[in-house]
Amino acid sequence: MKNYLYNVINYLVKLESKIAFYPTLMSLGGLFFAFIMYYLESLGISSYLIEHAPLLVVNDTETARSLLTTFVAGLISIMVFSFSLVMILLNQASSNFSPRVLPGLISNRRHQVILGIYISSILYSIFTLVAIEPNGNEYQLPGFSVLLAIVFMTVCLGAFIYFIHSISQAIQVNNILDKIFSTAITRLETLIDAEKESKTDFPDTSNWQVLKSHKSGYFQDLSSNNLINIAKENQCKIEVIPVKGTYVLKGAPIVKYSIDLDEDFVKQIAASFLYSKSELIEDNYVLAFKQITEIALKAMSPGINDPGTAINAIDYLTDLFLLRMHKNDRSCYFYENMPIVKIGTVTFSELLYSVMAALRTYCKHDFVIVTKLFGMLKHLLENQTKYSEQYKKPILQEVENLYQDTIKTHSNSTDLKRIEFLYNELI
Template identity: 35%
Template structure:
């Protein structure tokens, strides 16, 4: 039963992030509405409205069929055009930014609802059309239902204008970066709220003998049903140590975790464990905050490439990374999960702050080391993080090391004396705060 529950949770997560989720739900609603309206028509709905509001009721069969066929043709064209526009937007986003932002664009609920309205109106109209003077029952012309189809068509036209505005806004890099930032920060705040601190229970003592678990399949381990996995560990009375963080790539037959004691049926334990582990290709920041850092970094690197050459976008990406790193500093590098009795059962590592900081700033530094604007912005990132690092002194060497590498590259690539003076001005401001253990070196300036 637990295995079915976990599979259902993973399937639900996949379905609600699909581009077809809301269109399917809305289409089913309109189909049900069409059947309900036909039932009401059979009970004299149009007849009662005809006496009170005759202008709302269509009484001519030829006119009704002409209206419904025109609506059907128009909505089909509108739907095809809208879906084509979505595909073009996704293709442009993949080419100009990074292919990994596509799942985020697809998951925009507003656009899905508009497409669902188109499909729902089309289904409603078709159902009403085939039931005009049908042979298998005798009802008057469903005039009020036809009037509703006209109203839905007008609504579709109104939302089409909104759709054009929304899709043109969603393709802008500012909108994409802001969306990734908010999803990532929400996920980070959730992790911070669940963080128990830096203490590692003695059950995870690395000096004792640990027994490896081999991965039964190859792929990215993106998520797991933590409650179910904790129950499995409690059932076998073992502690489980994941050697890699969620989001890591597992290779079949290669150890990915270890238990603190041997298990007689190790294969059975592994099968039960992997029944509650999810593998999928998409990198969604809502599942793992690391993906949000990666997406913003890749957008900045793509903007700095010679083919795009958009330092403004890179600066915006660095600003969002600054805010995310200030949040990440509040999270410990390792995580421990406890069962219902308060006993430590699972330990797995986050991507350490140092690795994450290097992973994001390394590519930006590589592609932007010849631009004084990018170098100064990266120094400003350091300037902002220094306000947070005083309560976390163990992170000071990481910030200092990355700053040294940035200045080393800038010293080699930037030769203009004016640009070097601006960089030195920013470095002097950093040194004046006296937060880092050692002062950062200044660039040599020869006028």
Template identity: 30%
Template structure:
């Protein structure tokens, strides 16, 4: 049953995340209003006589007005989304290309598009359905005035759209949006894993199967990004076969067809139906979803910083802004350790999965920035400041990791500083600010 419902649920989620979701709903609402406007109303709705003054004298006047409105709306749509393509072209050259689709699918852009399309659909219905008699009735005349109000509303949305589109390509707005989305993803993960069924185990690498069990593998049947998995349902299936299921991937990983996704430790081999149900509980998606996986938000901020450091862009200010946001997100990540196992009602481990360690995150987001910004002293100092700030919230292994990485950054600064003034400037800032790292007072020089 789960396998049968998997495809419709995937299609529904893909539709809700697509650019067509809100425009489709809004267009449907306008269609229903247009249907109400063109159906015969005699015998159902009686119009008061004092509204006769709104009636048009002849059909040609009404059709001319509607034709003018729909022509203006089509021109407005063409102009608006020509501007969108210009904005996307600029964003693609300035930011990471992964952000371009996200800029298009923002909810306010979809809202404007839906109102545009719905207004055109409503006016088109008034034009296509003829009116009986020599002159339009009160009902049809009121519908025409409603069309005028819709067009005026779209003009107001056009002003709003220009404002939002201009903000979309501002660096501060893009970086703040990525930071907010990643913060929400981290908060959601932290809240979700407060359930007593989630726990941490020392190592998710499957050990040898117990003597009472055998190890079986279940291979994937499709290629793509696995955004998430229904751990609760997988745990129930593991309990039903009295076994433990080890996921051989982290959420967000790209896996190939015929890849060993799951290892099952159970007394008996799972049958085909059980394997189908387990595979159906894995949620595939296109691209990188920040809402599901916070690591993608960190990666996209890193890619923005690297793009800003490229010779074609040459914008170290944006890179420093991204480093500041990354520092805050990594500090939030230090507040908790993501769980990597789920237990059943009897506190027996039923599902395990690998999670990305803090060491891996630091290497993933800071190493590319250090590599591409190694010749810029301000970038090296920004990274060192970030590591010093993080050391205030780290303990044990994490602080030793930050210490080692700070030494690497200082080494890169020493390589980049060939002039005495540069070395003096850096040395004055090595131990500045609050931190809990063991840093030198003077910058060593590598001649």
């Protein structure tokens, strides 16, 4: 039951990243508010305000109809234009940067709220228009509701102006990079703070029982509390094999456990895995490295040729790698200072190689970018953490790989001397 609730909560959390989530909630709110005002009008709120505060009431039926009709038509036009801008933004981001950045742009809460303001105001205006009696007089006309419609229309105009400003900022590559970077930093800091030191190594799992996946999809998240409770209850240890963000095929091994477990517990373990067809940085910081790397590669493509963006991307990657060096390659959940659940993770060596392999392949012809990559590796070597010695070897290997690729690509003697100098400075 707990695991079922966890999956339901997780599903609702993932819904927040959908572009229609907040607009749907706010449109329901606008509809509900329209019925509240209809009820208040039936109690005579407009007639009361006509006597005590006539300025707060629109007391002319034709004026009210004209205003509300104009509001509905105008708001629909504004909403269509705003949705068109969002689609253009997504298309341009996919073409110029990377398709992977789309989920982050779609989940922009400010844009969702603005679209929600439009839809809720439209629904409110429509139902208020319907509430006007054909032969309206000062007691039948919902004059105060019409005044509120004017207020909502003013809010929508302000929201539209802000939307134009926000959409123009959201499409800028620096802002996209900064958002990806900030989200990844938050996720990494959370993981680092949650790490516990333990001198007890996790036992060999080669002979343990294996649980295979019952479906395919991206392994997005895990009910860690459920696995910990199962491990404590059965006094066993569990290893999660796939890494978050990887695509798990049906029938692939996903879990190893040290003792035979009842079928109910095995089903609970399988239900602890949350699959999805998309990825979010909030769940997997490695995706940030992929996105920033892809933006750098796209910037260096012949069609775009923007080395400045690639340099900015490398700066962000450097900062992320420096923080990643504070995290251990092994991720475990502990109980009484003993590791009972081991989580599959992307090691620092694999992460660095995947990023550098792509950058070396597509950017080695640009001497400025090569110099920047040598500078990144230099910063990583000089960074002092408790895992520095552990990560020193893969960094030096990438220095060697970068050197070998660049000396074969460049022919200018001055460039080659500079590359030789940078290489000798690091080894």
